[in-house]
Amino acid sequence: MKPFGYARPRSVAEATRLLGDDAVAIAGGTDQLGLMKSGIAVPERLVSLSGLTDLDGWTRERGKGLRIGALTPLTDLETSAGFARILPVVPQALALAATPQLRTMGTVGGNLLQKTRCWYYRDEAFPCWLKGGTRCFALEGDNRHHAVLGAEECVSASPSDLAPALIAYDASVELRGARGGRTIALADLYQAPHGAKRAEHTIRATEVLTAVRIPEAALARRATFLKAMDRKAWSFAVVSVSVAARVRDGKARDVRIVLGGVAPIPWRARSAETILEGRALDDATCRAAADGAFADAEPLKDNGHKVTIGRELVRRALRSLADA
Amino acid sequence: MAPKASSFVGPGALDVSFEVNGHPATVHIPPHRTLLDTLRETLGLTGAKKVCDEGTCGACTVLVDGKAVYSCMTLAIACEGRSVETVEGLARDGQLHPVQQAFIDHDAFQCGFCTPGQLMSIAALLRSNGAPSEEDVTRAVTGNLCRCGAYPNIVAAGVAAARKAGRA
Numbered sequence: 266m267k268p269f270g271y272a273r274p275r276s277v278a279e280a281t282r283l284l285g286d287d288a289v290a291i292a293g294g295t296d297q298l299g300l301m302k303s304g305i306a307v308p309e310r311l312v313s314l315s316g317l318t319d320l321d322g323w324t325r326e327r328g329k330g331l332r333i334g335a336l337t338p339l340t341d342l343e344t345s346a347g348f349a350r351i352l353p354v355v356p357q358a359l360a361l362a363a364t365p366q367l368r369t370m371g372t373v374g375g376n377l378l379q380k381t382r383c384w385y386y387r388d389e390a391f392p393c394w395l396k397g398g399t400r401c402f403a404l405e406g407d408n409r410h411h412a413v414l415g416a417e418e419c420v421s422a423s424p425s426d427l428a429p430a431l432i433a434y435d436a437s438v439e440l441r442g443a444r445g446g447r448t449i450a451l452a453d454l455y456q457a458p459h460g461a462k463r464a465e466h467t468i469r470a471t472e473v474l475t476a477v478r479i480p481e482a483a484l485a486r487r488a489t490f491l492k493a494m495d496r497k498a499w500s501f502a503v504v505s506v507s508v509a510a511r512v513r514d515g516k517a518r519d520v521r522i523v524l525g526g527v528a529p530i531p532w533r534a535r536s537a538e539t540i541l542e543g544r545a546l547d548d549a550t551c552r553a554a555a556d557g558a559f560a561d562a563e564p565l566k567d568n569g570h571k572v573t574i575g576r577e578l579v580r581r582a583l584r585s586l587a588d589a
Numbered sequence: 590m591a592p593k594a595s596s597f598v599g600p601g602a603l604d605v606s607f608e609v610n611g612h613p614a615t616v617h618i619p620p621h622r623t624l625l626d627t628l629r630e631t632l633g634l635t636g637a638k639k640v641c642d643e644g645t646c647g648a649c650t651v652l653v654d655g656k657a658v659y660s661c662m663t664l665a666i667a668c669e670g671r672s673v674e675t676v677e678g679l680a681r682d683g684q685l686h687p688v689q690q691a692f693i694d695h696d697a698f699q700c701g702f703c704t705p706g707q708l709m710s711i712a713a714l715l716r717s718n719g720a721p722s723e724e725d726v727t728r729a730v731t732g733n734l735c736r737c738g739a740y741p742n743i744v745a746a747g748v749a750a751a752r753k754a755g756r757a
Contacts, residue, residue: 268600271620271666279595288597295644298623298662302643310597311620315667340656364732365710367644369656370663498731 266301270310276317277473281443283312284471290314292336293370295363296379304389305380305396320374320475325351331479335374335438339427343368352479354488354507358430361492364499374474377428377438377454378466381421381529382501383411395419395463409567410501413559413575415528417459420565422526424501428455429523429531430490433509434483439476440468451477455530465529486511486519489582493574502526504575508582515545517586522558522579527571534558537579546587548580555579599666607668609634610678618665625649625660628675636676636705647733650706651675657713659732676705679712688712691750692743699737706733711747721751 270288274280284290288310291297300306314320320336323345331351333342342348343359359368362376385391385402392398403411403420411420428451436451449467454474456467468474488509494500505525510517520541522534537557544550555576562572599620606615609632616631625642628634628651637660638648644662651660652674679686688711691697698704707730714721714729721729726747727740735743 266621268619268621270597270599271664272595272597274595283595283597294664294667295659295662298664299643301621313667316595364647365729366647366650366657366659366732367662370658 266298267304267307269301269308271313272310273313273316277320277441277475278443280312280314280317280473281441281471283310284473286470288312289470290473292372292375293338293367294375295367295371296375300380300387303387305387314374314473317473323348328481330481331484333373333477333479335372335377335474335476337373339363339368339371339373339376340365342373351484352434354430354433354490354509355427358426358490358492358505358507361490361494361498362426373427373477376425377431377451377477378468378474379424381465382424383419383421386421393419395421395458395465397463404565407567408565410503410526411565411568412528413562413564413568413571414524414532415457415530416563417457417529419458419463419529421458421465421529423455423465423529423531424526425531426490426492426502426505426525429505429507429525430488431477431479432523432531432533433488433507433521434479434486435521437478437480438474439478440472441475442469442472446475448478452531452533457529483509483519486521487586489585491578491582492525493578504571504578506575506578506582508579508586510541510546510586512546512586515587516543517541517546518543522554522583524558524575524579527562527575534579536560541583546583548584551580551583551587554583603666605666605669607665607670608672610674616665620664620666622665623661624651624653624663624665624668624673627665628660628673634675634677637709638702638705640702645734646703647706647710647730648703650709650733652709652713655713655716657710657729657732674709674712676708679708686712686750687754688715688747688750691746691753695742695746695749696739697742697746698735698739703733703735703737707735707743711743711750714747715751715754719751719755721748723748 320334486509492505493503524532537554640648
């Protein structure tokens with residue numbers, strides 16, 4: 266690793282003053298240090314967020330929904346019985362993410378802001394488009410782990426298991442900058458890299474992600490998370506499926522289908538959601554929605570299996586909502 | 590007292606103090622030095638192994654404030670004021686820790702290179718779960734690769750260690 270300066274501010278305001286193009290934030294470090302060790306990120310200075318203890322923990326206020334501090338360790342959400350009663354899909358998703366050590370070290374904010382696992386992006390030897398180079402090596406290369414939906418100049422796949430689960434609950438994120446804060450939909454934290462936008466996230470260099478919010482109304486939804494992996498454990502998603510809906514009298518409302526590992530962003534299958542709205546979650550309807558979720562898929566030479574697996578996981582996940 | 594306005598330290602070396610296996614330690618290291626390199630090269634504690642050095646294999650697992658973490662993906666400077674435990678601290682007064690004895694009793698290793706990490710992951714589990722099931726132990730060592738494939742015996746040792754510790 267290239268040597269760097271280091272600061273550990275005690276407040277978000279202080280952190281935002283210290284951050285900049287050459288001074289990047291580090292929380293659990295499980296992704297940031299990986300990028301730095303492989304020479305993909307070479308910041309002059311690191312701003313540790315570990316002193317911002319106010320951002321560690323979650324609260325639920327009646328009528329105000331759920332607020333999760335960005336510095337909350339993933340393990341804490343995975344193992345809290347109280348949290349599981351409110352949003353069980355999150356511990357479901359986290360139990361399949363990474364390893365116990367990484368979940369202990371990793372934080373909610375860090376998970377949401379982790380960079381793609383594309384092996385061309387992660388290898389210093391490949392000057393890929395996303396890193397400012399001229400082309401996407403995965404487009405012609407070994408692209409078994411890459412996107413089948415929504416890709417433009419870069420066919421990277423969004424790696425987070427947590428982000429799709431939270432987006433299925435209409436999560437928003439609070440971002441604080443030196444000149445004030447803003448709250449955006451979690452879905453809008455992500456962008457398919459294109460044109461001048463060679464990044465997967467829309468957060469600015471001087472902003473700190475401070476919290477995730479789930480609106481009270483969304484907490485009435487039930488949800489399921491399913492994930493296909495190359496191994497039974499410690500594997501990024503081949504495809505992950507987060508589905509949520511309010512089910513009353515056997516009819517689904519406010520349906521959300523959000524996919525991980527298939528597009529450069531957590532992918533909302535909106536047309537498939539529409540198919541289900543107000544309908545019973547019978548097998549034929551769920552199958553039609555599952556087909557719809559991948560209707561626009563454009564698999565690359567090595568990743569057609571993501572479509573086959575993804576369709577079946579969507580069908581199963583939706584069916585499980587009917588049975589819940 | 591209000592916290593001091595923070596500014597950057599480094600990139601040169603500075604003093605960092607933390608507790609290692611119950612004893613205070615101060616090391617003079619630059620901010621980019623990992624906890625693993627600090628333990629091995631500065632403090633001479635070579636139990637935690639440097640294998641993948643990218644947070645994948647678990648051979649470098651140590652406990653920070655009682656929780657199992659990858660020391661290769663932890664900056665030593667981030668451990669200021671915290672408690673670090675390595676495999677060297679498991680045995681007490683010449684007595685092996687129950688999980689160490691259980692590894693011997695169950696032949697839970699072949700080459701032994703992943704063993705320190707496996708031991709630390711299970712030691713951390715036993716602190717929060719005094720009677721883990723096979724599944725609990727399996728989950729606890731998910732982040733510790735054993736390329737010899739000693740997993741069944743590692744899991745058996747973990748379950749037995751809890752029983753042994755319970756009787757002690």
